[in-house]
Amino acid sequence: MIEFDELEKKMVLKLVYYGPARSGKTTNLLKLHDLLSDEGRGGLMVLDTQDDRTIYFDLLPFFLMAPSGLRIKVKVYTVPGQVRHDATRKAVLQRADGVAFIADSQLTEKVNNSESFDNLEKNLSIVGLNIDKTPLVIQFNKRDLERIIPEPEIKTTWTPTGLPFFLASALEGNGVIETFSGLLGLMYDNIDRQYGLLAKHGLERETFLKKMTTKR
Amino acid sequence: MSIEERLSFIIGEEKELRDILTGEEILPLLERALKVGPLAARLLDQIGTVLWGVGHVETEKVLSVNCPLYLEGEKTGQIVLFGHENRQSELLIIAEFIAGTVNAMIVNNLKRMLTTEIHTTIVNQSYEELAASEAKYRDLAEKLEVKVEQRTSDLKQAHTILLQQEKMAAIGQLAAGVAHEINNPLGFIASNLNSLKKYSERFIEMIALYRQTIGKLSLPRETAVEFDDTWRKLKMDFIIADTEELLIQSLDGCKRVTKIVADLKAFSHIDDGGIVVIDINTELERILNVLSHWIPADAVIQKKFADLPGYPCDAAAVSQVFLNIIQNAIQTRESGLQLDLETIHDRNKIKVIISDNGPGMAPEVVKRIFDPFFTTREVGKGTGMGLATAYETMQSLGGRIEVDSKPGCGSIFIITFPVSEAVNV
Structure with a gap:
């Protein structure tokens, strides 16, 4: 968590879209920006890209207020996927309240996916986050393409891990909100346990998710 | 240092307008705005505090x-502009224009800050x-x-030890050569002395017979007196008695020279070459003989x-070990030297213990005695190689040399040979 100020009644949370290069992290944010209501949401901030590839990160902020008056700000970030930007990834990952891992469904990208996931595990531990306690969802993106990892295989691989996974085609806008919503739900549960979102602030899970994912 | 400590900045950290904008950026903008109508312009933060402002506001x-x-x-x-009542729409346009500029400024500054961070x-x-x-x-x-550095020093040590060993081999060869050369003349000197002894006995016998015969003859008185005078003058009685003594002494001397030469040759092991089985006790005896000249007259040894088993080794090198240590011991005192040599046969080792009652050594000296070129003697007197070579020899045999010495308490050298390969002579 970036900030929690009880006096100021302010809570700032951070979600990170992680994954290999060109797996569609920025596209996910762009689609969220396009699909979700302007209300309670800031503009998408894209920090310098080079040849359409993220060098720093992208940011999409969301705001809502709990019945108790607690102002909740959720900042959603992407990391640069390229291997050489590892330092930036670590910096962005810091104090994250949840991670969406965006995998590329193409068969050719299997190795990149797994290397990036290893990198995520390593960096989480470096920045002091416990992977078992950090909300984490997996998105298999680019389902619209051919020669992709078949769904049954994904199921067989990921069901035993207990990690929620989503199939998506970010370019077409499919599965993007579902992934985001899945991650928000896990994050809500986690924060609720620690800070009593429902008990202290009267914010119900359903309300939180609905407010955060209202479509235009 | 953890990343947390290293990062003074957390991506996503909340910032305020005052962190992102500066007066240098905002004030000129507000001042320009005043030129087109407004009486005053303010930039307020979230809770309404004026961060920057220009112009005065009339209350009416x-x-x-x-x-x-x-x-x-x-x-x-927010951007707040003050103006005359009748210019509201104009003010609004100007305010929107300024706010739009400032908003763009905020986004750009934030991007710049994030990328910089x-x-x-x-x-x-x-x-x-x-x-x-x-x-x-x-x-x-x-x-x-x-x-x-270590390698260089090792190499240097090995090199000097090699040089020393070569030198010792050369000296051994020289000694053996000299001994050989001495042996021949010594042989005929001894043989001739033996003959001479026999001859002189005959001379004496013949002279005695002459004298006896002359005594019996009635010679003219002057002649008899001359004989007696000359006999006395030439101290013939003494000469006759001494001749045998001289020859016996000379022969004894010859025998001693022969022994020294033999010991020298044996000590140098010049004839052995390679590994031979030696009796360590005999080697020690031999070294005492070779060194006899240097042992102080009043020394007690x-x-x-x-009883030791035969010990197979490079005999010359092992003799050298004993020689170096005994030589040092002998030199510790000019008088009153007590030198103890002891050999012990333990099941799988032979120990040679050489102790003296010399002045002993300080710990810092003891620490260095096996270092090449370390010597306590004056320049030119000692090479500082003796004990280094001895140490090296024992190392190569798988044995060791230990020393126990304290100032004023003499020194004890314990040389240990492993005897797994020992055979009985």
């Missing part, structure tokens, strides 16, 4: 318009990684230097030799 007939400022999409402040983070991190790897390499280089 003035109205204000405001436009929101956004930071990361959240309303975090990330940059700094990465540069710092790279610097630390670089410093760490540099330290690693420096450490490696230092270790390498130490290793090279005690020998306590155990």
Whole structure:
């Protein structure tokens, strides 16, 4: 968590879209920006890209207020996927309240996916986050393409891990909100346990998710 | 250092307008605005505090318009313009124009700050990684230097020891050569002396017969007196008595020379070459003989030799070990020297213990006595190689030399030979 100020009644949370290069992290944010209501949401901030590839990160902020008056700000970030930007990834990952891992469904990208996931595990531990306690969802993106990892295989691989996974085609806008919503739900549960979102602030899970994912 | 400590900045950290904008950027903008109508312009933060402002506000007939400022999409402040009541729509346009400019400024400044922070983070991190790897390499280089130094010193030591051994071999060869050369003349000197002794006995016998015969003859008185005078003058009685003594002494001397030469040859082991089986006790005896000239006259030497198995080794090198240590012991005192030599046969080792009652050595000297070129003697008197060579020899035999010495308490050298390969002579 970036900030929690009880006096100021302010809570700032951070979600990170992680994954290999060109797996569609920025596209996910762009689609969220396009699909979700302007209300309670800031503009998408894209920090310098080079040849359409993220060098720093992208940011999409969301705001809502709990019945108790607690102002909740959720900042959603992407990391640069390229291997050489590892330092930036670590910096962005810091104090994250949840991670969406965006995998590329193409068969050719299997190795990149797994290397990036290893990198995520390593960096989480470096920045002091416990992977078992950090909300984490997996998105298999680019389902619209051919020669992709078949769904049954994904199921067989990921069901035993207990990690929620989503199939998506970010370019077409499919599965993007579902992934985001899945991650928000896990994050809500986690924060609720620690800070009593429902008990202290009267914010119900359903309300939180609905407010955060209202479509235009 | 953890990343948390290294990062002074957390991506996503909340910022306020005052962190992102500066007076230098905002004030000129507000001042320009005043030129086209408004009486005053203010930039307010989230809770209404004036961050920057220009112009004065008359209380009467003035109205204000405001436009929101956004930071990361959240309303975090506003631009407020004051002007005459009748110019509201104009004011609104100007306010929107300024707010639009400031909003763009906020986004750009925030981007710049974030990229700068990330940059700094990465540069710092790279610097630390670089410093760490540099330290690693420096450490490696230092270790390498130490290793090279050690190797150089080892090589130097090996080289000097080799030189010393070569020198000793040369001296041994020389000694053996000289001994051989001495042996021949010594042989005929001894043989001739034996003959001479027999001859002189005959001379004496013949002279005695002459004298006896002459005594019986009635010679003229002068002649008899002359005989007697000359006999006395030439001290013939003494000569006759001494001749035998002289020859016996000379023959004895010859025998001693022969023995010394033989010991010298044996000691040099010049004829052996390679590994031979030696009796350590005999070697010790022989060294005492070779060194006899240097042993002070009043020295007391005690020998306590155990029965030892034959010991196969490079005999010359082992003799050299004993020689060096005994020589040192002998030189510790000019008078009143007590030298103890003891040999012990333990099941799998032979120990030779050489102790003296000399002045002993200080610990810092003891520490260095096996170092090449370390000597306590004046320049030119000692090479400082004796004990270094001895140490090296014992190392190569798988044995060792230990020393126990304290100032004023004499020194004890214990030389241990492993005897797994020992055979009985």
